[in-house]
Amino acid sequence: MPEPFVITRAVHGEIVVLALAGFLDAHTAPRFETAVQSEIDAGHHRLVVDATALSYISSAGLGVFMGFIEEVREAGGDIKIAALAPKVREVFNLLGFDAIFDLVDDVPAAVERFTATPSA
């Protein structure tokens, strides 16, 4: 049984952290897309996705990231992905996501990355 998919939102200054839990698949990806879209609509372009409790990600889930990365980077922000479990990270690597996205060990490190080197 797939675990329910839950998105929890936290704000660290200018950075919004979206913590994901459960299965991010074709079924739940539309919800995640809506969540990210509403952050961007609200002008939040510095996003950290906390994947600590994310147990599965499918192509559709990765598709959400693809659809926004250009927009947030053009707006001077980024989507950093923190604390991927090894199994989930495998999917990122297999499809080549590690070359495009900033994958960080944990949320503090991701936040640090934003503050230490403000993206161009």
Added chain:
Amino acid sequence: MSHDDDAPRSPGRGQAWKSLDQGSLEALLESARLLHGSLEPDELLRSLLRSVMGRLVVSRGLLALVDEDGSATVAVSRGFKNLAEGAVFDPSARTQAGIDRILPMGDPERPTGYLALGKPLTGVLGARETEFLEALLGIAASAVDNARSHTRARELNRQLDRRVQQLRTLLDLVRSLTSTLEPQAVAQIFGLTLAGQWLVRRSAVHAWRDGHPPVARQVGMHFVDARGLEATLAELGGPARLEDLPEGDLRRTLEAQGARLLVPLLSGERALGFAALGEPAGGRTFDDDDLIFCAGLAAQAAVAFDNAWYFAEAVRRETLERDLRLAGDIQARLFPDTLPRPPGWRLAARNRPASAVGGDYYDVLSVGDDEAAPFLLCIADVSGKGMAAALLMSNLQAALRALLGTVEGLVPLVSRINRLIHRASPGNKFITALFVLVDPGSGRCSYVNAGHNDGLVARAGGGLETLPSGGMPLGLFAGAAYSETELALSPGDLLLLYTDGVNEAENPEGEELGEDRLRQALVGLAQGTPPEVVAGLFAEVDAFARDAPQHDDITLLALGREA
């Protein structure tokens, strides 16, 4: 994977080792450790060539590996200007510039590769050096084989991982689409899956079907007339890379949107939509395997779109049918629950609509409160069927009930009703009706026929009479004139009113029951009570029609004066 057990591949190599001195053997051992410690063929070969060139003091050297097809390719090259890495190496071409010696790597019959050397700076290669080289190359051969099979295994594993991942994606898509009944959600799920699978930032999914709003999901792309591509897409038959498309409008349209892959969504011969994918991030391109997999995903999406539209249509149909059923229920309440039972008289009636809502109507209304008061019989047939007919019919009922008792005389009543129906109905709708006013005490009746089927009277003595009629149907002309005819019913007489669904009932051969058969049947049944006559006639109609579907409502109303 251990290579300790590997049999020596070069015959006589073991013997050659015997003549090597201690120092050479130690150097060999070290090389063996080094070579077998590496699983990267390139790194291994570079290290091998380095140690050979260093030990023999040669300034030119190369290592070539034999490919699966038997040809050899230069893998590492130092100092040979015209034999760069990746060049074809022909070991039989002795004249290749600058090559002094060529030695096979491993079994000379089936070498793993070759070592080619320029002239040693010290002059010539001695027997010892040659022996050392042969031994070293033997070890290197097994190390290279080992590394190559490791690379192959890793590549196979990677391919397998990719396949497994593709299957997961397909499964995920299918599972999610099966529970999706919104065309827009299908586009979203499909678009997200494609974007994630191929790392594309820009994508579009379009789908269309007549009678449904067009579906579009566009991320960084904007197609103006997506459906304009329909014919071209159907011809395409499957996913196509931009560069595979012929020059033309389609290619130009895609190019303008930065699309690199076009994926038609096909349902049978027709295209119901397409997906367009931009350039994959990280410099990837779409290979043939991608195209095949993508076609599989597209097939699932096409089915899901079809299902979603079909579902929407089913819901629409269901809503319509529910409306009709509700209307039918309301209409059924327009018929009298129970018929009055004036002393000395017996009534029976039955209506069977051909569809959920019908156009026939009958009513029996008392004109006054006491049992001896006259009562009015009415039977009517609204032209057409369905909701329009049902609405007009309820109009007739309302008019009749409202006017009865306020208008003196049958003709003025029918004239008023005619004007009301005329006002309420569009030009081509009308109602045929027969009204009979009965005085229960005397049996004297009067009737007005407004274009309806003639009533029939079965006399107690056995005769059958047709009530002569005139008059225009209700609602056709506001000023239509009606006339009243007298009729006397004696004890034992039976009056039958019916609609044309009775005499026009068809059997499977398309033959109509006809008035003659109806009359004969009535003569046969006339001795029974009105309920028996109505039931008997319905049975007669059913026996004649057998299983043929009836296109018209069937209504019978019988009035008998008890003997």
